[in-house]
Amino acid sequence: MSIYAVLFDLDGTLTDSKLGITRCIQFALSELGYKPPDADELHWCIGPPIKDSFSLLLKTSDDAVLEQAISLYRSRFATIGLFENSLYPQISETLNTIRFAGYQTFVATSKPHIYATQIIEHFGLSSLFNGVYGSELDGTRSVKADLIYHILATEKLSPSHVVMVGDRSHDMIGAKHNHLTTIGVTYGYGTEEELKTHGADLIAHTPDEIPKLLMAGSN
Structure with a gap:
């Protein structure tokens, strides 16, 4: 992989x-x-x-x-x-590690991209992402499968070379619809059972486990 x-x-x-x-x-x-x-x-x-x-x-x-x-x-x-929002501990360090290792990184959220971009800028993370993708205010691409398809097409990414990291079932479902490898995170709002049931290939219990899983899978 x-x-x-x-x-x-x-x-x-x-x-x-x-x-x-x-x-x-x-x-x-x-x-x-x-x-x-x-x-x-x-x-x-x-x-x-x-x-x-x-x-x-x-x-x-x-x-x-x-x-x-x-x-x-x-x-x-x-x-x-x-x-009314806060970064999870270790997120900045995790993203820095992933970027330093040479991966491209993108935000893929059902939230309207106008808000997602503001949030990423607010936390000083803009330089750690190649792009921030979200839905339109009219609901276009609010379904994760549609959003991921749009990102793959826009960025010319091959599904076999992309991983989706998320905490809920719809992240896993949307990724699998597009044939992506998935990492489910349990420190968010979904349970390990929910994530595995809907297709999580790997599980990270803390942010700093994400780059370890990526690099182990790329070897």
């Missing part, structure tokens, strides 16, 4: 975004007249497309209602929630 490029999920993989995401979901639900769940009951919303999460929370597929919820969510997220 010769790996040349690594795709990183954002929420739950590079950053601990629980505070911002859950508070923005709670805000949107409150504005719509619902009693929001506690933050700890919203872990499952971190990672998947936000429209899917609101569809389940509001028990509806009505686009008008969902777009209103997303609009309320973003009204808070764009100014406050974006920065």
Whole structure:
């Protein structure tokens, strides 16, 4: 296995975004007249497309209602929630190690790229990525498989030389749909069982295990 490029999920993989995401979901639900769940009951919303999460929370597929919820969510997220966020320990060192070893690195998140780019810049990580990819505000490429396909095509990457690193099932599913090798991380919001069930080839329990797995696999 010769790996040349690594795709990183954002929420739950590079950053601990629980505070911002859950508070923005709670805000949107409150504005719509619902009693929001506690933050700890919203872990499952971190990672998947936000429209899917609101569809389940509001028990509806009505686009008008969902777009209103997303609009309320973003009204808070764009100014406050974006920065209610922190880097996981060792992330900067991990990315530096991977870059020093010669790998290309990309962010691959279901979050709109306009926000993802701001977050990466906020944490001073821009120089550690060849590119930051996310969805469009209208939901285009919010499905991980579509996003990964877009990255592979845009960057002219061969699936056999790319690894996806993520913490949730949709990261693994999207990667496997595009025939990528996968590393599931357990320090985020998904369990090892969830990751393995949906196709994780390797498991990292801490960020500093990621480059070790990459380099072991490339030998």
